[in-house]
Amino acid sequence: MTLFFRNCKVLPMTAAAGEPNCFDGYVGVEGRRIALVTADAAAAEAWRAAHAGAREIDGRGGILMPGLVNTHCHMAMTLQRSYADDMALMEWLNDHIWPFEARQTDDDIRVGALLGAAEMLLGGVTSVVDMYWSEAAVFDAVDRAGMRALLCASYLDTRLEAFESDLPALVEKCEGSSRIRAGLAPHAAYTCSAENLRRGMEACRRYGIPMTTHIAETLDEVRMIRERYGATPVEYLDSLGVLDGGLIAAHCVHLTDGDRRILRERGVHVAHCPTSNMKIASGVAPIERLRTEGVNCTVGTDGPSSNNDLDMWEEMRNASFLQKVTTMDPCAVPAYELLRMATVCGAAAIGHAGELGVVKEGALADLVLLSTQRPYYHPQHDVVANVAYCAKAADVDTVVVDGEVVVDGGRLSTVDLPSLYARAGAAVRRIAGEL
Known part of the structure; x- marks a missing residue:
């Protein structure tokens, strides 16, 4: 899968001392890995043009960070x-x-x-x-x-x-x-x-x-x-x-x-x-x-x-x-x-230093896009503090694992949740009857 994230703040978790922790940018994914991380709109447009079949994901001002x-x-x-x-x-x-x-x-x-x-x-x-x-x-x-x-x-x-x-x-x-x-x-x-x-x-x-x-x-x-x-x-x-x-x-x-x-x-x-x-x-x-x-x-x-x-x-x-x-x-x-x-x-x-936990070119594409369309993200004096101290699980909009989108618009695409809830309920009722 090829993905192109735009209109988002990128929190790469690669910052050294004195460098910004977050920037307005673009991220591209090819296959299992991150292929593009840039704040340069021209470079992003060139990558996008070279990958015409990529799925584009509009971050709507959200925060893109490692999973x-x-x-x-x-x-x-x-x-x-x-x-x-x-x-x-x-x-x-x-x-x-x-x-x-x-x-x-x-x-x-x-x-x-x-x-x-x-x-x-x-x-x-x-x-x-x-x-x-x-x-x-x-x-x-x-x-x-x-x-x-x-x-x-x-x-x-x-x-x-x-x-x-x-x-x-x-x-x-x-x-x-x-x-x-x-x-x-x-x-x-x-x-x-x-x-x-x-x-x-x-x-x-x-x-x-x-x-x-x-x-x-x-x-x-x-x-x-x-x-x-x-x-x-x-x-x-x-x-x-x-x-x-x-x-x-x-x-x-x-x-x-x-x-x-x-x-x-x-x-x-x-x-x-x-x-x-x-x-x-x-x-x-x-x-x-x-x-x-x-x-x-x-x-x-x-x-x-x-x-x-x-x-x-x-x-x-x-x-x-x-x-x-x-x-x-x-x-x-x-x-x-x-x-x-x-x-x-x-x-x-877990043995993946430098390959996971970061948003950088060449790293494995495990990514999370947080929606910031909530009152507690505003104003944004410090995006890092907003994420660390305000973010909630319900804010997760998109999740990519190994280059595949598994959560899309807040919905899990790989599991039938109502059926799963029913199976879990049946299992615990049976076990309770045996105790």
Whole structure:
């Protein structure tokens, strides 16, 4: 597909110090990649003339920017949205979530994941790191929706299907995809033995895939690991070698000074999930300290059963405002750095530094056009601040993933939403009857 965006403000996320962050410009897409980014009307007209068959998209003064990268999610847990609320993590998992999940079929997971993918695409999320069971079923949903994803087959000591069936099937499916990659996800240090963590690392080496896991999400987790191993979760996982190889570590709420140093030295990517951390009363991750100390910090929604939606714009605002109030520093996580966390930094975490999270010639064409036809975008003193602190999922007009338009005029073109809603409702009614 060839696309030509005009009449829009381009927010490329490539600005160096002293350069403008946003400009009135034009963007052209050929195939899977961005072929033109310019503020020069004559250059844009020449490109347009040379691509007479291109589809033209009038931005109507909107903001064209990179698609958002959600670095921690459990997409299929849309089926558990508003199912078990207002309780601590361990009670939530043991008494509600895991019994529900034990009754899910692969088709249930497929339906839940498709609902999650639809929600995210409509909200401008073009890439996601997902962590769940039966990720081969999640693959089907993501592939159909037209999203980009790193799908990580999850396991814990009592659920080791990832090694026997889930991961091999997922890897095989991903081999033929330009958008979807496989990964592995041990649930956490407190649910996976050292033996099974090592087994996971060996599987990652064998298949050449990345790993993600939960780390130091709650004080209960920290206490359990200290009692078992005499170390913090970060220290313990580091002793096993889990933190090597570009690990994506979700949460990282309760960290010592030594933990932060280890994360920086090992090149760990942190997926910050502030809304979930607030809702479950896990605490506030020290993101400003991690970020300024050189750790790559990104943004994730966590699952829709602990959030309870997948709105990355809300997640970004919560990430920034929590750091400001807990550090008592209004300059903590400023607007442009916040947008970098959800684009540039997220792209680096999933192995696409320079190819995703930016609007530049040669980069993969994952783009979002925000409509600014809302009162809260005006006046526009600072477009970056408008996007970081005002934008909402409902503002997303157009979404391009891998060069294909998947959201057009605010409508998702790849999924029959009414039918999907009915299937999701039927699935949860059946599961509820079995509990």
